[in-house]
Amino acid sequence: MNRHSLDKRIFYSVVRNGMRLITILFFRIRCTGRENWPKEGGGLACANHQSFLDPLLVGLTCDRRMSYLARKSLFKFGPIRSMTDYFHAIPVDRERGGLAGLKETLKRLKKQEMVLIFPEGTRTKDGQVRRLKPGFISLARRSGVPLIPIGLDGAFQSWPRTQLLPWPQPLHVVIGKPLTQLEIKELDDEQLLAEMQKRVELAFQKANSHKQHALFPKFRVDIS
Numbered sequence: 001m002n003r004h005s006l007d008k009r010i011f012y013s014v015v016r017n018g019m020r021l022i023t024i025l026f027f028r029i030r031c032t033g034r035e036n037w038p039k040e041g042g043g044l045a046c047a048n049h050q051s052f053l054d055p056l057l058v059g060l061t062c063d064r065r066m067s068y069l070a071r072k073s074l075f076k077f078g079p080i081r082s083m084t085d086y087f088h089a090i091p092v093d094r095e096r097g098g099l100a101g102l103k104e105t106l107k108r109l110k111k112q113e114m115v116l117i118f119p120e121g122t123r124t125k126d127g128q129v130r131r132l133k134p135g136f137i138s139l140a141r142r143s144g145v146p147l148i149p150i151g152l153d154g155a156f157q158s159w160p161r162t163q164l165l166p167w168p169q170p171l172h173v174v175i176g177k178p179l180t181q182l183e184i185k186e187l188d189d190e191q192l193l194a195e196m197q198k199r200v201e202l203a204f205q206k207a208n209s210h211k212q213h214a215l216f217p218k219f220r221v222d223i224s
Contacts, residue, residue, distance in 0.1 A: 020060050026168045027158065030210060031061040033175035033203075036148065042112040043178065044140055046196060047150035048129045048204050049118035051159035053166060058116055058150055061173050067108050068116040069101055090115070102139065109143035116150075119196070127156035129201050134193050140184055147184065147196060149176035151203025153210075172210040174203040 023029040037043070045066070047058055055068040070089040090108070092101035105115050117139075119132040129151075140147050154171035176199050179192075187195060 016060060019056060023057070023060060023171065027154070027171045029057065029060070029171045029173070031173045031175065032206065032210060033177075034061055036175045036177050037062050037064065038114070038146060038148070038178065040112070042109045042143060042145035043114045043148050044109060044136060044143065044145050045114065045116045045148045045150050046119050046132070046136055046200060047116060047152060048200055049120045049123050050127065050152060050155035051123060051161075051166070053155045053159055053171075054118065054152060055116060057152055057155060057171060057173055061175060062114065064114050066114040066116050067105075069105065069118075102135070106139055106143055109139065109145050112145075119200075123161055124156060125161065127153075127160075129197075129204050132193060132197050132200065134189060136196070137189050137192055140181075140192075144181055146178040146180050148178045149196060149199035149203050150174070151176065151200060151205070151207040153204060153207040172207040174207040174210070176200070176203040 045058065045062075047054060055070075059066050059068070065088060067088045067090055069092045071092060090101050090104045092098040105117070108115055117136055119136050120130040121133050122130075124130055136147070151174040152172065154169045158169040158171065159166035179195065179199065184192060
């Protein structure tokens with residue numbers, strides 16, 4: 001491992017621990033299902049997409065370093081480019097179909113890394129889960145990694161598309177049971193898409209239920 005890679009890993013770890021504290025204090029973040037994160041090997045996490053907070057929220061629940069896809073336009077600005085580099089982001093050029101981003105994603109999965117994607121393709125307009133797009137299916141089949149369904153809720157209320165900055169709201173993330181490669185191979189593409197849609201929606205419903213219970217609780221939060 002070279003010095004630059006080591007620096008990025010240290011930076012990632014320090015920032016993650018700091019952000020965990022901030023989200024606990026200001027957003028009362030809670031997580032269910034952390035035991036479902038793979039302890040080793042690659043994994044493709046598929047989450048519903050509510051706001052710009054989502055990569056941060058999901059990343060905070062996983063003790064392993066995680067890559068995520070980000071619009072290539074974000075890499076044009078110096079400070080943001082540095083941050084996305086340190087957070088191991090993968091640039092995606094939507095105007096050209098995002099082929100280079102998908103190739104890099106597949107490369108990292110084959111290197112047994114964790115990658116987060118948002119199969120809906122864009123942030124929700126009403127807080128609900130949209131229909132998943134099938135792009136993740138090829139990645140899962142070619143990489144040989146499990147699919148991890150993620151449901152999160154509260155981020156839409158905290159930072160909807162029409163709002164300039166986030167506002168503190170209770171947040172909950174649910175890590176669903178992974179879909180193993182053995183299970184993936186038993187399903188055709190249409191069945192696999194339907195199964196992941198069901199699992200992401202179920203995780204979201206659980207997150208929504210937990211969030212509702214956290215709206216007026218005693219001050220008690222946990223992502224351990």
